[in-house]
Amino acid sequence: MIGPGIKRGTAELAILSVLEGASLHGYEMARRIEQQTKGALRFTLAALYPMLYRMEQRGWIRGTWETSSHGRRRRCYRLTPAGKKKLSPLRQEWSELFRALRQLTKVADA
């Protein structure tokens, strides 16, 4: 199980990554992250929306109201060019961190 500190750090990367492929509303986003990480990352409503609003303020994502075929209004988020630009170095940073941790644990196991 991944601890809350690491989860906080990975949350931005997770949101940017799921939005890379499609424009999603909050609930879809939370479900998709949970499914794709096999439950390791789970966003509650209380964790997700402050994060989305903060990322929107930073200009990484943009939310717009859309009406579904059932007539339900939902706010869908998509990546902005600034968000796309942010995603690549963020991925790089995390992959370096995980590589370093793998290296460290290998040394510790040896």
Next chain:
Amino acid sequence: MPDWRKLVNEHLAALALEPYERAEVVEELATHLDETFFDLRRRGFSEEDAAERCLSEVHDWHDLRRKIQSARRKEDIMSNRITQFWFPGIMTFVLSEAFFGLIQEFGTRPGILVWGRPPIAMFYIPWLLSLSLIGGIAAYLSHRAGGSRRAVLSSIVFPVPPFLAMFLLLQFPFYFSFQEIAGVAFPVSLIIDWHGVHHITALAFLSALLGWVLVPGVALLAGGLPIQFFLSRRLASRRVVSN
């Protein structure tokens, strides 16, 4: 099924955003809870279990409200800092300088404390008393603007770092020229004899630090802390009454 809009609306009633913005947030969160509920029902959960799981999405509504407010109103972080810290802090400093200038202007004689040969400590008692009043005003202004305990405390002692900076500047041999250039009366509650500056001792330095920086800091806190304590108590008792 619970009325999610009503529930979210009630919990976020105090969300300090523009009405249309607040309505959007309520709509969005309520839609999320709707979706969660229907999804859980589709997956075989009973209505009660699904509702309970939806409610467990938010443990602390007060905390969620605070986080949403802070995330959506980025510019307010700056304006809060100004009203809760910078304005009371700068006002404290300006008033303390002005009072010191007035006290010097009207020729109030300082209380003299002699610790042997130089240094001679000169405490301006009226100025120290006025600092208590100024500290109290700073605490009141910062608290009234919704400042945290840290912001209130920082506002009260705001003049201390400038006092320290000026004190350190005055330890250098350009003492007179600096004072002439600045053309203002510094809140020097202890003045080391000019001849002593060249041969400053650790004792002189410490006693000057005490007189110029620490005692004024204590005087500011002596006025500010009781006000902060009183206002916090009053706020807490109001909360108890309203609950």
